[in-house]
Every structure is written in C-alpha cells, then in structure tokens.
Amino acid sequence: xxGLKTEEFIVNMGPQHPSTHGxxxxxxxxxxxIVKKIEPVIGYLHRALEKICENRTYAQCIPISDxxxxxxxxxxxxxxSMAAERLAGIxxxxxxxxIRVIMLELNRIASHLIFYGVTxxxxxxxxxxxxxxxxxxxxIDLFEMTCGQRLTYNYIRPGGVSKxxxxxxxxxxxxxxxxxxxxxxxxxxLLNENPIWxxxxxxxxxxxxxxxxxxxxxxxxxxxxxxxxxxxxxxxxSIYDRFDWKVCTRPNGDTYDRYLIRLDEIKQSIKIIEQxxxxxxxxxxxxxxxxxxxxxxxxNYARVENSRGELGTYMQSTGEKKxxxxxxxxxxxxxxxxxxxxxxxxxxxxxxxxxxSLDIILPEVDR
Amino acid sequence: xxGIIAFGELHGVFAWLYDLLASTGLSQPWLDVVRYTxxxxxxxxxxxxxxxxxxxxxxxxxxxxxxRFGPMRNGWHGWYQTIADAVKLLQKExxxxxxxxxxxxxxxxxxxxxxxFLAYIAxxxxxxxxxxxLNIGILYIIAITTFTSISLLMAGWGSNNKYxxxxxxxxxxxxxxxxxxxxxxxxxxxxxxxxxxMVDIVNAQSGFMxxxxxxxxxxxxxxxVTYIIAATAEANRTPFDIPEAEQELVAGYNVExxxxxxxxxxxxxxxxxxxxxxxxxxxxxxxxxGPLDGSFLPSWVWFFLKTFAVVFLLxxxxxxxxxxxxxxxxEFAWKFLVPVTFANLILGAIIKYAGWYW
Numbered sequence: 224x225x226g227l228k229t230e231e232f233i234v235n236m237g238p239q240h241p242s243t244h245g246x247x248x249x250x251x252x253x254x255x256x257i258v259k260k261i262e263p264v265i266g267y268l269h270r271a272l273e274k275i276c277e278n279r280t281y282a283q284c285i286p287i288s289d290x291x292x293x294x295x296x297x298x299x300x301x302x303x304s305m306a307a308e309r310l311a312g313i314x315x316x317x318x319x320x321x322i323r324v325i326m327l328e329l330n331r332i333a334s335h336l337i338f339y340g341v342t343x344x345x346x347x348x349x350x351x352x353x354x355x356x357x358x359x360x361x362x363i364d365l366f367e368m369t370c371g372q373r374l375t376y377n378y379i380r381p382g383g384v385s386k387x388x389x390x391x392x393x394x395x396x397x398x399x400x401x402x403x404x405x406x407x408x409x410x411x412x413l414l415n416e417n418p419i420w421x422x423x424x425x426x427x428x429x430x431x432x433x434x435x436x437x438x439x440x441x442x443x444x445x446x447x448x449x450x451x452x453x454x455x456x457x458x459x460x461s462i463y464d465r466f467d468w469k470v471c472t473r474p475n476g477d478t479y480d481r482y483l484i485r486l487d488e489i490k491q492s493i494k495i496i497e498q499x500x501x502x503x504x505x506x507x508x509x510x511x512x513x514x515x516x517x518x519x520x521x522x523n524y525a526r527v528e529n530s531r532g533e534l535g536t537y538m539q540s541t542g543e544k545k546x547x548x549x550x551x552x553x554x555x556x557x558x559x560x561x562x563x564x565x566x567x568x569x570x571x572x573x574x575x576x577x578x579x580s581l582d583i584i585l586p587e588v589d590r
Numbered sequence: 591x592x593g594i595i596a597f598g599e600l601h602g603v604f605a606w607l608y609d610l611l612a613s614t615g616l617s618q619p620w621l622d623v624v625r626y627t628x629x630x631x632x633x634x635x636x637x638x639x640x641x642x643x644x645x646x647x648x649x650x651x652x653x654x655x656x657x658r659f660g661p662m663r664n665g666w667h668g669w670y671q672t673i674a675d676a677v678k679l680l681q682k683e684x685x686x687x688x689x690x691x692x693x694x695x696x697x698x699x700x701x702x703x704x705x706x707f708l709a710y711i712a713x714x715x716x717x718x719x720x721x722x723x724l725n726i727g728i729l730y731i732i733a734i735t736t737f738t739s740i741s742l743l744m745a746g747w748g749s750n751n752k753y754x755x756x757x758x759x760x761x762x763x764x765x766x767x768x769x770x771x772x773x774x775x776x777x778x779x780x781x782x783x784x785x786x787x788m789v790d791i792v793n794a795q796s797g798f799m800x801x802x803x804x805x806x807x808x809x810x811x812x813x814x815v816t817y818i819i820a821a822t823a824e825a826n827r828t829p830f831d832i833p834e835a836e837q838e839l840v841a842g843y844n845v846e847x848x849x850x851x852x853x854x855x856x857x858x859x860x861x862x863x864x865x866x867x868x869x870x871x872x873x874x875x876x877x878x879x880g881p882l883d884g885s886f887l888p889s890w891v892w893f894f895l896k897t898f899a900v901v902f903l904l905x906x907x908x909x910x911x912x913x914x915x916x917x918x919x920x921e922f923a924w925k926f927l928v929p930v931t932f933a934n935l936i937l938g939a940i941i942k943y944a945g946w947y948w
Contacts, residue, residue, distance in 0.1 A: 347911070
C-alpha cells in the first residue's frame with residue numbers, strides 16, 4: 224500500500240448525534256476508523272443558570288438547580304439546600320434527613336438505570352434501554368407520588384423537604400426496591416457475560432487513576448479506576464454515616480468496570496434505602512425557615528456524591544436575601560475534559576462506548 | 591402440465607394460467623416474454639408485501655421482547671402501520687445534497703432495491719413454484735446478492751458525507767469478508783447434491799426430516815450455523831449491522847437519503863433478510879418439504895413457515911445482542927469462520943468420498 228495516499232479527516236460528532244447524550248459536539252480527527260484526536264466543543268446548552276441564581280432568593284434557586292442536572296435533580300436540590308443551610312446555620316429535622324437520603328439514593332438508582340440502558344444501546348444492544356427505563360419508571364412513580372413531579376422535583380429545600388411522605392410511600396418503596404433487586408439479576412444475565420459485550424467493553428478506554436485525579440474526575444468513573452473515594456464517606460453529609468454500606472471500587476478502569484460499578488452501586492443504594500426506611504422517624508419534615516431568609520455574610524462550598532461524581536455548589540452571601548455568587552460544579556464536566564486524554568487511538572465504536580461509560584449529561588457540562 | 595391439482599398447491603394454478611395463455615395462440619418468444627413479465631410483477635408484489643409484513647412483524651417482536659406492544663393504533667395490533675409509513679415516505683420530499691455525486695447517489699437505492707428482488711428468480715417457493723430453475727441457481731443468487739454491498743458503497747460514496755462513506759466502506763469490507771465463509775458453508779451442501787440448481791438441492795432432501803441437510807451430522811449442522819452467522823452479516827443485521835451502526839455513524843450509508851429513496855434501502859434490507867432465510871431453508875431445512883414423508887400442508891406453506899421461523903431467529907439476534915466492533919467483525923470472519931467453514935468443507939469432502947452418509 225506504499226503508493227496509496229491517505230489523509231486524516233475531521234468528523235463532527237454532534238451536536239446532533241444519537242450517542243452524544245444531548246448536544247455535545249466532539250470534533251474527531253480520524254484516520255479511517257481510528258480516532259486520533261478528540262476536541263470537545265461545549266456550550267450548546269448554556270443557560271446561564273449560575274447567573275440566574277444571583278437574581279433570585281435562595282428558595283427560588285431550588286427550581287433552577289433542578290435544571291442543572293435533571294437526571295438526578297434530587298442531588299441538585301440537596302447540594303443547593305446544603306450550601307444555603309450551612310450559610311444560614313439551619314438545623315434540619317431528623318425525619319427530613321431520612322427522607323432526603325431515601326430520595327437521593329432512589330434518584331441515584333434511577334440515574335444508574337438510565338446509564339445501564341443508554342450504555343447498552345450505544346454499544347448496539349437495543350433491548351436493555353427499555354428494561355432500564357421500565358424499572359426507573361417505578362422509582363419515578365414514587366417521586367411523583369411524593370412531590371407531584373417526575374423529573375424536576377423541587378422537593379428538597381433549605382430546612383427540610385417540601386412535603387411529607389404519603390402513607391403508602393413506605394410499602395410501595397419497599398416493593399419497588401425488592402423488584403429492582405430481582406431485575407438486577409436479569410440485567411446481569413443479559414450483558415455481564417455476553418461475549419460480544421465483553422469484547423466491546425473489556426480493556427476499552429483505560430482511564431489511568433493518576434490521569435483521572437489530575438482532571439478532577441470523580442464518582443463511579445473514578446472508583447472504576449480503583450480510587451477509593453466517595454464523598455458520602457470521605458466528606459460526610461446528611462446522615463450517611465449512620466448506615467451500613469460500603470464504597471464500591473473496581474480495579475481495571477476500563478469500560479466494563481465502569482459499567483459494573485454502576486450495578487454495584489445500585490445494590491449499595493438499595494441497602495441504604497432499606498436501612499433508612501427501617502429507621503425512618505416521626506416528626507417534622509421542615510425547620511422553620513422564612514421564605515426570604517437572609518444568611519449572614521460569608522461563603523460556603525457544599526458537595527454531595529452524585530451519580531456522576533462530585534456535585535458541588537459554591538455560594539457567597541452578603542447578608543442579602545439573594546446570593547452574591549453561585550458556582551456549580553458537576554462531575555460531567557471533568558469527565559468530558561479527561562476524555563481527549565484517554566479516549567483516543569481507538570475505533571470510533573470504542574469512543575462511543577467510552578463516552579457512554581462516562582455517563583455525561585450535557586446540562587451539567589454547559590450549565 | 592395438466593392433471594390433478596394437489597390440494598392447495600399453487601403450481602397447478604400457474605400451470606392452468608400458462609395453458610390459458612398458450613391457448614390464445616401467442617407465438618413462442620412472446621409467450622415467454624408475457625409469462626416472465628407477469629411472474630416478475632407477481633413476485634415483486636408478493637415480496638413487497640412480505641417486506642412490509644416483516645417490518646411490522648419485527649416491530650411487534652421488538653416490542654414484545656422489550657415489554658411493550660409495538661404498533662397498536664392502526665388496525666388490529668397496528669397491522670397497517672407499515673403501509674401507512676410507506677405511503678408517508680412516498681409523499682415525503684426527496685432531499686438532495688448539493689455536493690452529492692448525482693449518478694451514483696441516484697442509482698444506489700435503485701440497485702439495492704432491484705438486486706434484492708432479483709435473487710428470487712431462482713428461489714423455489716414450493717413444488718414447481720419457481721420463476722426459473724436455473725442450473726446455476728445458488729451461484730446466481732450469491733452473485734446477485736453481492737451487488738447489495740456495491741449499492742451500499744455507492745450510497746456511501748455518492749452522499750459525500752463522512753458518516754455515509756464510513757458506512758459504505760464498512761459494508762464493502764464486511765461483504766468481502768463474510769462472502770467467503772458464506773460460500774464455503776454452502777459449498778458443502780453442493781458437494782453432496784452435485785448440482786447448483788435450487789430444485790435439485792431441495793429434491794435431495796425429500797423424504798423424512800432426517801434427510802434435511804441440517805440433520806446430516808456432522809457437516810450439516812456446522813454448515814448451517816456458519817451459514818446463519820455469515821448470512822446475518824450479509825443481511826447487515828445486528829450483531830453485524832456496522833454499516834448503519836446508528837450509535838456510531840448516525841445512520842451509516844443511508845444518512846443522506848430521505849423519502850422513497852430511504853424506503854427503498856429500508857425495504858431492501860428486509861427483503862435481504864428474507865432472502866438469506868429462504869436460502870437457509872432451501873439448503874438446510876428441506877425447502878418446501880414437510881418434516882414427514884407425504885405432506886399434509888401444501889408445499890409453499892411449509893416453505894413460508896420455515897422461512898419465517900428463520901427470520902424470527904434473525905430478529906431475536908437483533909434485539910438481544912450488542913453490536914460487534916468493525917475490527918472484531920473482521921477478526922471473527924477471518925480467524926474463526928473461514929477456518930471453520932473450510933475445515934467443514936474438507937470434512938464433508940472426506941465423508942462424501944468415503945460414502946459415510948445417508
């Protein structure tokens with residue numbers, strides 16, 4: 224093939240592409256089927272959420288935070304409320320803390336179920352997508368029953384939660400997680416040992432732990448590279464220290480491990496929810512907080528472990544009823560900025576698999 | 591050609607029609623022209639209906655595998671959904687890219703559509719129910735179906751789109767790779783039949799079910815499995831659907847096609863799926879013969895039952911498996927399928943030479 228002239232060409236993957244999970248654009252320099260260089264182009268979904276927050280009271284910011292990362296909107300509510308509560312020094316009732324943990328973990332499961340389906344679909348298996356969404360539906364029903372919303376909940380608010388759990392919540396929640404536990408076997412049976420699945424994911428897209436830490440990668444992606452780090456344990460918030468659960472890690476850092484760790488985490492979340500349901504106390508669900516509360520001047524950074532890694536909110540108050548500055552930090556952004564450094568020199572099909580395994584969500588990248 | 595028509599056997603009807611045509615006193619070359627024109631038109635209509643049915647059927651199967659219903663709104667269980675879709679696609683604007691290669695862009699779907707149907711000239715649908723019993727039947731079918739990948743390559747090239755080009759290149763690479771094991775697994779059967787004619791191949795499997803080539807151990811089942819794998823790749827179906835891998839190449843070779851041109855690719859894909867299944871039935875599953883000697887159903891019913899069963903198998907693959915990567919696909923073809931099929935061919939030759947078969 225000596226005389227044949229070949230040249231690299233650029234493919235714009237996205238912003239309209241089935242597997243960029245939204246409006247992400249990756250400029251790929253390709254040598255035939257091999258990806259040589261990745262250049263993410265972001266900002267298609269920029270809505271100036273941080274700026275909008277500066278013009279609203281703290282309570283009014285909560286619905287904005289829902290839009291920040293809509294797949295796990297509960298975490299966004301939580302981290303925003305946490306930042307505001309720490310600024311204002313609000314104590315949260317015991318029952319509210321339990322409800323929050325239940326909701327956060329349910330939402331984590333819902334998010335990982337979407338991950339399961341979407342990743343499988345990106346690798347070409349079309350059926351798991353429907354399976355993942357089917358089980359997620361049951362969780363969404365629980366949310367709808369509690370706060371009336373299915374996607375943007377506006378449920379966790381400074382001081383507690385907006386509504387108490389309905390009477391039928393606890394039994395239905397128990398049956399839902401029992402059902403998910405059972406369905407997890409199906410999930411594992413469908414993909415875990417499927418030779419095509421293994422060929423497509425094992426050893427694909429190795430993320431070095433050092434590189435991951437250098438780029439601020441967090442959450443399941445980091446833990447799949449063998450780094451034992453989970454904010455729920457290492458910077459405890461809410462009441463996670465009361466439950467018996469463990470941080471899952473996987474040693475290999477490839478796409479397969481990033482897939483498995485999500486299933487592991489679903490199991491851990493189920494454990495947490497079961498304990499929280501058992502220990503759910505009676506009492507108030509909300510501390511007395513004025514709608515226009517004015518935290519004293521100061522600044523604060525709160526962070527939670529989201530299904531996509533560290534979700535943080537930096538908040539600065541001047542003693543007014545509106546924050547002076549709000550900064551949000553999402554895990555997706557860091558994972559996307561690490562992608563060009565470990566997702567190259569592979570086939571375009573691998574890139575799709577790697578991209579899916581990072582579980583990036585674009586509103587969190589673009590804000 | 592006259593005589594007692596067996597119950598439900600269509601070839602009697604065709605013989606009667608032929609006699610009717612002959613009785614009009616048409617002279618010979620024109621008689622054949624009229625006959626083949628009518629047969630061709632009938633074949634086209636039947637296959638177009640089958641393709642429409644398969645689209646609906648696949649959606650229903652996909653739905654039930656995925657715990658939903660699939661199309662339900664239009665008619666009983668959405669039976670005319672695909673007809674409505676086809677009519678919609680007919681009415682759609684034909685969007686043309688300015689940078690296209692005009693000739694290639696136009697002829698690609700036409701070629702794809704036409705060759706998909708041409709294969710059926712040599713496929714026996716039932717006893718005596720074949721347009722032309724070519725003495726090179728199976729060779730003709732393999733040769734003509736290979737044109738599909740040329741049309742995909744043309745579509746990829748003519749669209750002047752990078753995704754489409756990647757899809758077209760993948761299709762060409764895949765066709766070249768999988769043609770080899772496909773032909774090698776068919777050769778075993780031809781070795782035993784001693785004829786390339788499709789009718790001869792079916793006749794060699796008459797009698798009880800154990801005469802079907804799939805049950806002739808050891809070479810038969812191996813050849814069947816390798817054939818099914820290679821045929822899945824030939825028909826561009828998951829797990830080998832890399833030319834149109836939606837998640838990687840958006841839609842692959844047909845990304846720039848819209849309206850009826852897209853529909854032609856789409857229907858041709860389903861016709862191809864039916865073709866490879868029909869060949870599998872003819873070669874391995876006894877063609878139009880029932881499982882017992884002396885059939886209680888008309889021969890064409892057996893043929894369609896078996897073919898739809900094989901199509902069902904292909905559909906089950908599609909909705910269960912992830913997609914292979916392009917290099918893994920090649921590796922699988924050259925490092926596994928080709929050696930296995932050739933070993934099987936040698937095994938078959940030894941068995942044939944030694945006479946250890948029934």
